[in-house]
Amino acid sequence: MLLSCYAGRCAKKTLPVAMDLRALASAGHEVLAAGRHGLLMERRQGRWRRLDLGPAAAGKDLLALWHGAHGTYVAGDKGLLMRREEQRWVPLTSNTQAAITSLWGNEEQLYAAAGDALLRCSAKACEKLTTLPVGTISNFWGIPSKEGRAFLVLSHEGALHRFTQGRWSRERVGFAGRLLALWGRQGHVWAVGEKGAILHRLPR
Numbered sequence: 001m002l003l004s005c006y007a008g009r010c011a012k013k014t015l016p017v018a019m020d021l022r023a024l025a026s027a028g029h030e031v032l033a034a035g036r037h038g039l040l041m042e043r044r045q046g047r048w049r050r051l052d053l054g055p056a057a058a059g060k061d062l063l064a065l066w067h068g069a070h071g072t073y074v075a076g077d078k079g080l081l082m083r084r085e086e087q088r089w090v091p092l093t094s095n096t097q098a099a100i101t102s103l104w105g106n107e108e109q110l111y112a113a114a115g116d117a118l119l120r121c122s123a124k125a126c127e128k129l130t131t132l133p134v135g136t137i138s139n140f141w142g143i144p145s146k147e148g149r150a151f152l153v154l155s156h157e158g159a160l161h162r163f164t165q166g167r168w169s170r171e172r173v174g175f176a177g178r179l180l181a182l183w184g185r186q187g188h189v190w191a192v193g194e195k196g197a198i199l200h201r202l203p204r
Contacts, residue, residue, distance in 0.1 A: 019036045019039050020035050020036050021034065021035040021039075022035050022064075023065040025072070026067060027067040029044075034063070034076070038057040038058055038061075040053055040062060052089075053074070054091075057076070057089075060076050060080050061076050061077045061099075062074055062076040062080075063075060063077070063101050064100055064101060064102050064139075066105055066110065068105040069105075069106070069107045070107070070108075070109075070110065071085075073103055074089070075094075075103055077099050079094040079096040079098060079099075079114060080100065081094040081112060081126065092121065092123075092124065092125060092126070094112065094125070096126070098115035099114065100113065100114045101114070102137065102138070102139035102140055104141055106142060106149075111129070111140070112126060113140050115137070116131050116135065116136045117132075118131070118137065118163065130163055130168075132161065133161075134155065135155035135157045136155060136156050137154070137156070138155060138181075139181060139182050140152060141182045141183065141184040141189055143187065143203075145164055152184075152189055154182050158179050158194070159178075159179070160191065173191070175193065177194035177195055177197055179199070180192060180193050180194070186203070187202075187203030
């Protein structure tokens with residue numbers, strides 16, 4: 001089930017398939033929704049249609065989507081990572097067998113989270129950038145930093161960490177519960193978690 005919200009009101013939108021959905025992304029005027037068993041749906045001109053990812057995604061759960069300046073990507077079980085090229089989806093070499101649970105990119109690079117590893121991906125393949133010292137990565141978001149590119153990384157245990165220039169630190173958030181998701185825009189980052197918690201990190 002999807003919810004379409006406008007001016008403070010939401011309406012239920014039902015897809016023509018009955019599978020769990022795990023990820024969403026906006027690609028221009030289109031919306032992509034990904035889920036179990038290789039399900040990838042696209043909404044264009046008010047209608048949903050299923051996209052064919054080919055044999056590489058057969059039977060694999062799709063867990064992450066990203067659309068940015070350098071393309072549209074989908075990722076999931078067993079290191080699956082694919083990039084859209086016009087009307088077809090091309091597998092990339094992720095160099096991992098772990099499930100890819102989160103994607104983030106900027107104008108220069110795509111990054112992926114798989115198990116406890118943060119990966120840096122080129123147009124052809126990914127390489128390990130770093131490893132989370134404790135736990136595994138749920139999702140992450142890139143942020144600007146005076147020291148260069150930095151990342152806020154959320155573990156499956158609900159703890160928020162920061163990675164900058166090869167160094168890890170625990171991010172102090174003033175919240176004792178588990179955080180469950182991250183999202184950002186123009187240097188702002190929001191985190192949501194247990195008991196209705198919504199945290200906002202301002203640009204620094």
